[in-house]
Amino acid sequence: MRRPEIDSDPDDMKDLATSLIRVLNRKAEAVGPWAGDVDTHLLLHGLRSMMRTRAFDERMMTLQRQGKTSFYMKCTGEEAIAIGQQLALSLGDMNFPTYRQQGLLICQDYPIVDMICQILSNERDPLHGRQLPVLYSARDYGFFTISGNLGTQYIHAVGWAMASAIKGDTKIATGWIGDGSTAENDFHAALVNASVYQPPVVLNIVNNQWAISSYQGIAGGDLATFAERALGYGIPSLRVDGNDFIAVHQVSKWAIERARRNLGPTLIEWVTYRVAPHSTSDDPSKYRPREESAAWPLGDPILRLKNHVIQRGLWSEERHKQAEAEFDEEMRLTAKEAERYGVMGEGASDRDIFEDVYKEMPPHLRKQRRELGV
Amino acid sequence: MRRPEIDSDPDDMKDLATSLIRVLNRKAEAVGPWAGDVDTHLLLHGLRSMMRTRAFDERMMTLQRQGKTSFYMKCTGEEAIAIGQQLALSLGDMNFPTYRQQGLLICQDYPIVDMICQILSNERDPLHGRQLPVLYSARDYGFFTISGNLGTQYIHAVGWAMASAIKGDTKIATGWIGDGSTAENDFHAALVNASVYQPPVVLNIVNNQWAISSYQGIAGGDLATFAERALGYGIPSLRVDGNDFIAVHQVSKWAIERARRNLGPTLIEWVTYRVAPHSTSDDPSKYRPREESAAWPLGDPILRLKNHVIQRGLWSEERHKQAEAEFDEEMRLTAKEAERYGVMGEGASDRDIFEDVYKEMPPHLRKQRRELGV
Amino acid sequence: MAQMSMIEAIRSAMDVMLGRDENVVVFGEDVGYFGGVFRCTAGLQEKYGSSRVFDSPINESGIVGAGIGMAAYGLRPCVEVQFADYIYPAYDQIVSEAARLRYRSAGQFTASMTIRSPCGGGIFGGQTHSQSPEALFTHVSGLKTIVPSTPYDAKGLLISAIEDDDPVIFLEPKRLYNGPFDGHPDRPAQSWAGHPQGEVPEDHYTVPIGKARLVRDGSDATIVTYGTMCFVAEAAANETGIDAEIIDLRTLLPLDIDTIVNSVRKTGRCMILHEATRTSGFGAELSAQIQEECFYNLEAPIVRVTGWDTPYPHAQEWHYFPGPERVGRELANLMEASS
């Protein structure tokens, strides 16, 4: 797949919305015009971050099974996307993530204990027990407060980027949305505004091929690619193998540089696959054949990157096993630490019910707080 | 511009979204693959209907200036679109129009007096004085109740067509939207659902190049055509000279047959120009150069069709003048008749405030009606 | 008579109506093949085919908007919005279109459709799976708003809603789906099995729209409530020993004001109880109407017990939710207030 110049005319890259950019071949070699030259340190950091993310997901599933949290959502198979892109962003840039981009935080070494405390809604939860598990917020890490409402934040990313442009800033925003959620109306709001104002934003669609029980066709994905949606707004669009860490990183770098150089928005469809259930409340055996997930379309992104770095002599099976054990242990110990602050809402303060509704608590809320007696 | 087979693969007609289908050349001849063979009776009926629509608009402007109605909206220059398409539809099909498709009613010989009574909100107003002038409703004429809210009805057209398909009916729906209103979120709702369910619907975009004071670029029309929007949903899309009556009619026939044969939805962008102010509340001299409207981009559709039928020997300057005078007189007399039932809300019944909120009036509304003493 | 959970009763209502009226269609997110995230439509696609029962794209405005178009054609859509917290994207279609069609077309077009949506808290769902937005619909003329509290009522009211020629908002208290809930989260979950209101005819029957239900006869005070709070009110009355008359509204609009007024005239004291946030909640309307009608009978101020005026918190759920303890305390206060 060709790699156009960053300042190419959007009209001259329409083909990239229907093809699939990929770098890692079957032999785990990085090939083609998008292979570029990725810093080996970054590759290993990416690999470790993906492994830590997976270890984190597994540990959280254990907590959920143990009844320590009511709810969890894994991103298994989609680790390369959040991490490959975050490692191309700079401090001060702002992500508007969905619930499946925990990798954005983990690869920045956000304190895992804080993530777990949020999930446990305990006394150390940075969000004071108010939010559903996994709906993190971490301003200092360029991570906008996740909404439980689908699609609403795509336009926030556009608005944030417009603000950056208005202020003559070089910071950029990234929007995140799932394949199913592209059907939401605010997807259109985001694209129209991105088209009209040309702000520095990268609009990601994570096409993991399933919403909850409905496959991508129910979002209109059968007759055109999701990447093609952007063409009708004159926005350049690329369709990429999202399980290919190097492709993710390189395409992200390209789009981020485009934004940073004020050349306008880019949409990227990341083709991937949701191997796990939608959430701990979901049972995919009710709506999709087990063989489909067993086959793992597009393959395990960790395995694919692992093979690449091993092949390049940067990594080994042994170190991989070691790292797996290490991250497993890290998550086990960190979970233990987090549990000391309480599980399943223990330790959340009732006063926090009334705080942060407004900057200053108005009289009627003070009165209601007194009614509750806290 | 080529004319694909009706059952062509949408992928094979993408070029039609960026070109401009036209039939009438500078010499007013009907040429090219879309010229086809239009019944001469239909051509003359179309011409007369356009002339009557324009005469109607002018008469209503007079009523507004006389203070007999508070509000009016002209469609000057856009007559060919509504009329050319309506004459390709069948009884039982349903339009979901905007406020600028009065031609749909006029060419079906809907009683002009009823239209005027609606505009005057008088005792004979079919909508009982409840609706703003020009927001007609005429179920028996395949004319859905016009909404004052932009964009909402595009998805209604899709839903209606889905219903027709569910019932195994061959009736089709047509949706109507302005260029500015394509920016509304429900445009996306309509396209997603049209893509997923493939109902028998024709989705019209009337691109008259202006919203109120904002030109089509503020709706994202600078970087891609509005027709291109549909391609990202896998919906075939055509861009057409909307001031060319024959092109309008022929392309409409094509799309309507596609829908009727259950080959799926079609989007059509009609390129036209709003020569008049947005409404009687608007003053375009505040936001666009007078020369632009004076130049009348794409030309007067009535003049263009007139020249064609004269050239074909079906019509003459004399008959045209005669017809003009006749329609002017028709509208003058009909307005007079309508005024007998009241102007500016005279004659509207206060009991009608409370009727039709629900099928049966609930107790609280009966009580409120008593409070009003009617 | 069968024993049904509220989920089964709701499913049975749609099943009956899909069978009786070929114009009834059912759709929404995950509603078709899968049968809904709460299983309310499980098995219906298999039984009636995918042109009658189907999945929709994740676009609530589209669900309602397409439904309106279908209703204009002559169908009777019964659509699901997955959680009431996700109904706002459809709010414009509901308010500006569904509620207005009949009026603005002088009866030429109507939106005979039902919009079902699970509402309310008590399932540890946080701010986007717990809301009670009923007051946002009762303010909109042209809509009817229903909140059932038992399997029997849910089925009878849902059938009435589907048969109604006006648009109906049908909010299902999700905490009651599997059993009654008296607001004691620490006690074992109850089920509808064995509950008299869990006895539900398999066939067609209706519960009329606009008629309240007396949950409990009493003479000390009147508790006006609906949804999950019916059970909390009962628990509070039992636990305090205060002989409260409890009215389950079932339909919020049109409101059965007569039943309320008769009770308040009898008891002279009134508590309004709902999960939704207080300010401009439906309790405000109830309070206003009750004092308009019963001013001379009231022995104490009407009291509102409600969710706090904050987003619905996750961990603090049981201090947000108006449970039997809080209701009991306020009931005792109400009895003490001097006239």
Place this chain on the structure above:
Amino acid sequence: MAQMSMIEAIRSAMDVMLGRDENVVVFGEDVGYFGGVFRCTAGLQEKYGSSRVFDSPINESGIVGAGIGMAAYGLRPCVEVQFADYIYPAYDQIVSEAARLRYRSAGQFTASMTIRSPCGGGIFGGQTHSQSPEALFTHVSGLKTIVPSTPYDAKGLLISAIEDDDPVIFLEPKRLYNGPFDGHPDRPAQSWAGHPQGEVPEDHYTVPIGKARLVRDGSDATIVTYGTMCFVAEAAANETGIDAEIIDLRTLLPLDIDTIVNSVRKTGRCMILHEATRTSGFGAELSAQIQEECFYNLEAPIVRVTGWDTPYPHAQEWHYFPGPERVGRELANLMEASS
């Protein structure tokens, strides 16, 4: 001091704030080059440039949604929704996002933005240019809701709103844009020129959010109202000779309940007056709170005079709009009601 119409006062507020704070941006449909369909932003783009004042696509959800993103960045957007009747497409962004950001992020992100929108009837605008949707916002925790009734207040409150760190819904009674209106459509239109409340400082000043204004001192009864109805209430008091105390709320949420309670305790009688439809209108909340606080002082039932529970009709506007005649009649009834 300058004489300003409400339009000029609103424009002046934005002008002052654009000048003082480079983080303020102003946008909306037709707002930039043209200056707004009501001319509220006329001249501002020319003065501050098109990156501070600009046109937006016709997408209300996008206007509010982009504004939220900008506010999260640190700007203070002041956006216009062309008519309050068109705010519903933005309702999800307002309720689920703007109102919730601070709470769910524990203060990391906030939506310090103002959403301006012309509301109310009296201009023969029919059902989509006349609505008063304020109660749909007062029910949503996290929002503040303001309805000014004079040029002086409009400017002072709008500056307060733009400076406020929380999202503010700012509803402008369009019938008051060019002059006060007492509900007599047949009488010559009044202008703000010469009206004391039309005297407006050119510079920065604020009117505090959450404080009501006494329109008229009186002892017979209290009329609690806001927006255009302030003038109708005055006319009704003058025409009936009933010495009503009239309170203009200015801010609906947070509510200045103390001012209301003090007045009702004094007069013992209370009328609530608004244009919006009655059921679940903001009057319901007012009635509920007033009876909670003033139960023992009330000599007659609190009465609500409101728009009817129907869509806003076009031709019948003056029988829908609660004019001075209806208000006067109800005021007389209120005085006659025995305690």
